Amino acid sequence: MTASVLLQLLVSGLSVGSIYAIVALALVIPFKASGILNFGQGEIVTVGAYTALVLVGFGMSYWLVLPLTVVIGLLAGIVIERGFIRPIMAAPEFTLVIATFAVGLILKSAIRLYWQDNPFALETPLNADPIHFAGVVLNPLYLWVVLCTLLLVVFLAYFFKYNRLGKSMRAVSQSHDAARLMGIGVERVLMISWGMSAAIGALAGILLAPIVGINPEMGHLVLKALVAAVIGGFTSLPGAFFGGIALGLVETYSGAFFGSTMKNIIPFVLLVVFLLIRPYGLFGKPPVVRI
Amino acid sequence: MLSVENLSVQFGGVHALRDIRMSVERGEVRGLIGPNGAGKTTLINCISGAVVPTAGSIMLEGKGVAGMQPHLISAQGLSRSFQHVQLFGERSVRDTILTGMHRQIESGLFSMIFGLPSARAAESRARQYAADLMQQFSLTDYADQPAHSLPYGLLKRVDLARSLAARPRLLLLDEPTSGMSEEEALESITMVRTIARESGITLLVIEHNMRVMMKIADSITVLHLGEVIAQGSPSQVQQDPRAIEAYLGEESADA
Amino acid sequence: MSGQSGRAALWWLTGLALIVAPFALGTYHAYLVNLALINIILAIGLNLLTGNSGQISLCHSSFMAIGAYGFTLLNNLYHWPVPFAVVAAVLLASIGGYAVGYPARRLSGIYLALATLAFLALTQVVIEEFPDLTGGIRGLKIEAMNWFGLPIDHKYLVYFLLLGCTALGVYAAKQIMDNRLGRAFDAIRTSPQGAQALGIPVAEIKLTAFVISAAYAGLAGALLSMVVGFIDPVEFGVSAAIRYITFIVIGGMGSVAGSIAGAVALTGLPEALRPVKEYSDLVYAALLLLSLLFMPNGLVGLASALRRKP
Numbered sequence: 001m002t003a004s005v006l007l008q009l010l011v012s013g014l015s016v017g018s019i020y021a022i023v024a025l026a027l028v029i030p031f032k033a034s035g036i037l038n039f040g041q042g043e044i045v046t047v048g049a050y051t052a053l054v055l056v057g058f059g060m061s062y063w064l065v066l067p068l069t070v071v072i073g074l075l076a077g078i079v080i081e082r083g084f085i086r087p088i089m090a091a092p093e094f095t096l097v098i099a100t101f102a103v104g105l106i107l108k109s110a111i112r113l114y115w116q117d118n119p120f121a122l123e124t125p126l127n128a129d130p131i132h133f134a135g136v137v138l139n140p141l142y143l144w145v146v147l148c149t150l151l152l153v154v155f156l157a158y159f160f161k162y163n164r165l166g167k168s169m170r171a172v173s174q175s176h177d178a179a180r181l182m183g184i185g186v187e188r189v190l191m192i193s194w195g196m197s198a199a200i201g202a203l204a205g206i207l208l209a210p211i212v213g214i215n216p217e218m219g220h221l222v223l224k225a226l227v228a229a230v231i232g233g234f235t236s237l238p239g240a241f242f243g244g245i246a247l248g249l250v251e252t253y254s255g256a257f258f259g260s261t262m263k264n265i266i267p268f269v270l271l272v273v274f275l276l277i278r279p280y281g282l283f284g285k286p287p288v289v290r291i
Numbered sequence: 292m293l294s295v296e297n298l299s300v301q302f303g304g305v306h307a308l309r310d311i312r313m314s315v316e317r318g319e320v321r322g323l324i325g326p327n328g329a330g331k332t333t334l335i336n337c338i339s340g341a342v343v344p345t346a347g348s349i350m351l352e353g354k355g356v357a358g359m360q361p362h363l364i365s366a367q368g369l370s371r372s373f374q375h376v377q378l379f380g381e382r383s384v385r386d387t388i389l390t391g392m393h394r395q396i397e398s399g400l401f402s403m404i405f406g407l408p409s410a411r412a413a414e415s416r417a418r419q420y421a422a423d424l425m426q427q428f429s430l431t432d433y434a435d436q437p438a439h440s441l442p443y444g445l446l447k448r449v450d451l452a453r454s455l456a457a458r459p460r461l462l463l464l465d466e467p468t469s470g471m472s473e474e475e476a477l478e479s480i481t482m483v484r485t486i487a488r489e490s491g492i493t494l495l496v497i498e499h500n501m502r503v504m505m506k507i508a509d510s511i512t513v514l515h516l517g518e519v520i521a522q523g524s525p526s527q528v529q530q531d532p533r534a535i536e537a538y539l540g541e542e543s544a545d546a
Numbered sequence: 547m548s549g550q551s552g553r554a555a556l557w558w559l560t561g562l563a564l565i566v567a568p569f570a571l572g573t574y575h576a577y578l579v580n581l582a583l584i585n586i587i588l589a590i591g592l593n594l595l596t597g598n599s600g601q602i603s604l605c606h607s608s609f610m611a612i613g614a615y616g617f618t619l620l621n622n623l624y625h626w627p628v629p630f631a632v633v634a635a636v637l638l639a640s641i642g643g644y645a646v647g648y649p650a651r652r653l654s655g656i657y658l659a660l661a662t663l664a665f666l667a668l669t670q671v672v673i674e675e676f677p678d679l680t681g682g683i684r685g686l687k688i689e690a691m692n693w694f695g696l697p698i699d700h701k702y703l704v705y706f707l708l709l710g711c712t713a714l715g716v717y718a719a720k721q722i723m724d725n726r727l728g729r730a731f732d733a734i735r736t737s738p739q740g741a742q743a744l745g746i747p748v749a750e751i752k753l754t755a756f757v758i759s760a761a762y763a764g765l766a767g768a769l770l771s772m773v774v775g776f777i778d779p780v781e782f783g784v785s786a787a788i789r790y791i792t793f794i795v796i797g798g799m800g801s802v803a804g805s806i807a808g809a810v811a812l813t814g815l816p817e818a819l820r821p822v823k824e825y826s827d828l829v830y831a832a833l834l835l836l837s838l839l840f841m842p843n844g845l846v847g848l849a850s851a852l853r854r855k856p
Contacts, residue, residue: 088839093602094602098795098834099838101788102788102834105788105831106828106831106835108827109831112824223667226660230657230660234656261675264671264674267667268668275653275661276649341743361739362747365742365744370744371743373740373743378736379729379732379733379736379737380800381732381800382729386729389729390733390741390746392726393726393744394746396725400727403721403726403727404718405718406717410725
């Protein structure tokens with residue numbers, strides 16, 4: 001194993017990890033705000049990818065498609081929250097879990113109805129020749145993914161720390177009642193957090209599309225994102241980020257050293273280990289126990 | 292058979308219980324009274340394992356149980372009722388009481404699934420005992436109704452029957468007569484005491500209804516602001532100045 | 547009482563119909579009946595775990611897979627007689643249930659859902675990564691079965707074995723629900739605190755629920771491979787797991803009647819959807835969602851609500 005190979009693995013590990021991190025963030029944001037885990041998040045990623053496909057098909061430039069996809073994702077998230085989530089928020093946990101699965105399945109089958117299982121490619125300006133740097137061959141797509149993720153993380157950090165809406169979201173995450181007392185429109189905040197989550201998911205979709213191709217089963221990666229969120233802790237945004245990156249790196253390196261079987265198994269082994277030993281993840285906090 | 296020493300519970304800055312010392316004899320009926328917020332439920336919670344004390348010890352028949360898991364403490368022969376009656380979905384009154392007897396019924400998985408005689412016999416013995424209890428608490432008419440459809444007072448009786456059905460050695464009752472009429476309360480609690488005496492069950496009862504308490508308790512422990520402020524026979528406690536002050540203080544606050 | 551004797555007559559009729567079925571029906575309809583019986587077994591097991599004990603299981607298709615592959619491999623590789631292979635398959639699936647239930651007994655809600663999802667993903671990986679054993683994604687064909695050399699037509703043997711297993715499954719479930727284990731299941735779902743206070747070992751009961759439920763699923767899996775003659779791993783993925791959950795949500799959670807109602811109703815559905823097969827996932831998911839929202843007690847809940855109205 002030469003240094004350059006290790007570096008190569010690092011880059012692909014980071015880029016895979018970045019996708020996991022993005023989707024993990026998309027999972028954690030509405031979970032913190034509303035306590036609901038969206039098992040249909042993978043399909044939102046898929047929707048993002050197909051949206052980009054359609055827009056590119058209209059002849060739009062990638063640089064326009066990217067923000068447009070994110071905005072469409074935002075709107076979709078708001079519609080989903082209003083239409084499906086709001087009515088069932090008070091339902092027992094089982095209902096919520098299965099309902100989000102069902103919504104995801106509906107999205108996936110609808111996509112499959114129109115596009116069938118044909119894989120599509122997404123043409124982007126970044127599908128360019130590899131860059132050679134310090135003896136390492138770098139795929140610009142991977143670099144772009146990592147860059148976008150870093151920008152997203154910086155944006156979110158700023159948003160939640162300084163922006164008024166971001167701060168209200170943090171308040172709502174801690175306590176709906178307390179936030180309401182402070183005059184925060186909790187319903188509006190919930191709507192926005194789901195909107196943000198879908199927007200981020202759509203971003204993951206358009207970033208992922210050129211790398212793995214567009215197909216209805218793309219959303220399968222949500223399983224890995226869930227693992228990342230468990231590792232990081234469902235109540236922690238930085239945790240989701242680090243969980244994703246860590247998982248991407250562990251997966252990539254174990255694939256290289258131990259083969260593809262290990263690579264496929266290791267995320268779920270990690271999941272089980274964490275659920276047993278540290279279900280709240282590295283950075284998460286257990287829910288406050290009421291007497 | 293129950294011995295509590297130096298028991299303290301702290302939630303953040305709040306001292307729910309402070310250095311509690313209490314000792315209950317086997318077969319005794321001990322009352323636990325005190326104004327709201329005195330820590331009575333917290334104490335019960337510690338004994339049953341729902342709360343882990345910050346300090347101190349709880350010995351149940353010589354075995355330390357402080358901080359143990361609730362079902363393991365129950366396995367030591369403890370049962371309790373809750374202020375808000377815990378019901379089991381759509382289950383009937385009969386089934387609810389039978390659930391209390393889970394540990395008593397000797398039927399293994401295999402014999403249960405295949406309907407073998409040993410399981411059938413164990414179940415029918417249990418049903419007989421449940422029927423007896425229902426009769427003692429005048430619940431027979433409601434036996435097959437879903438428990439949740441009963442009015443609160445009746446529910447409390449079901450709860451009592453259920454806790455007794457478990458045939459514990461120590462039974463903790465948290466406000467067992469709340470929501471009952473005066474007549475119902477005296478009737479039910481007297482039935483509980485009778486059954487307890489017959490079965491050798493030790494009772495620790497939190498009660499707000501003084502008449503009820505005075506009638507059935509062998510001795511009473513008075514809590515106030517997390518501390519034991521009086522202990523003794525009912526008549527002693529009735530005349531204890533500290534106890535009177537604690538209650539008077541509450542009465543004037545309510546007025 | 548005419549209601550009682552009417553009900554009894556219905557049971558006798560159904561029983562008679564079921565016994566005559568394989569001789570009276572054409573291949574296709576007989577196949578449907580077989581499928582319905584298998585789904586009943588699966589649904590009953592799942593309902594005990596989710597409807598009664600309140601534990602989400604997203605990996606029930608995996609327990610089915612263990613039963614199916616277990617039976618098929620014992621049959622293909624070692625020519626075990628059918629009844630022994632079935633029992634072994636059930637035991638293997640139960641071990642799978644233990645493997646999931648043991649670590650999961652202290653988990654609940656989404657963490658439990660995730661643990662079961664992990665198990666599902668793991669079994670899928672195992673199926674795909676060991677194609678020499680499992681046939682990989684191409685699936686596995688059942689070779690000739692060993693019925694102790696009985697001169698009876700194979701399809702009748704399969705049917706009556708299936709019918710017998712279904713009857714046993716229904717009986718066992720009723721027994722459980724009428725005894726202390728069933729009461730304990732309901733107790734730990736509705737009030738784990740109350741159950742604990744009565745000395746019910748919640749974690750142990752959760753584990754028992756997983757093992758029993760997995761046994762049912764394993765039985766269903768073994769019987770499925772017998773009926774179809776071929777194992778397709780697609781039957782054991784997340785979509786399938788959601789479909790099985792649909793049985794109990796639409797039929798009615800927590801009752802044997804609900805399991806039967808949901809399984810029978812939804813076995814008919816894919817056939818009704820045959821002309822528009824591509825819509826089947828969509829229809830399933832939509833039905834599931836609507837049922838969760840508007841028919842929380844399922845078909846049996848609907849039936850009893852209608853009966854109560856004068």
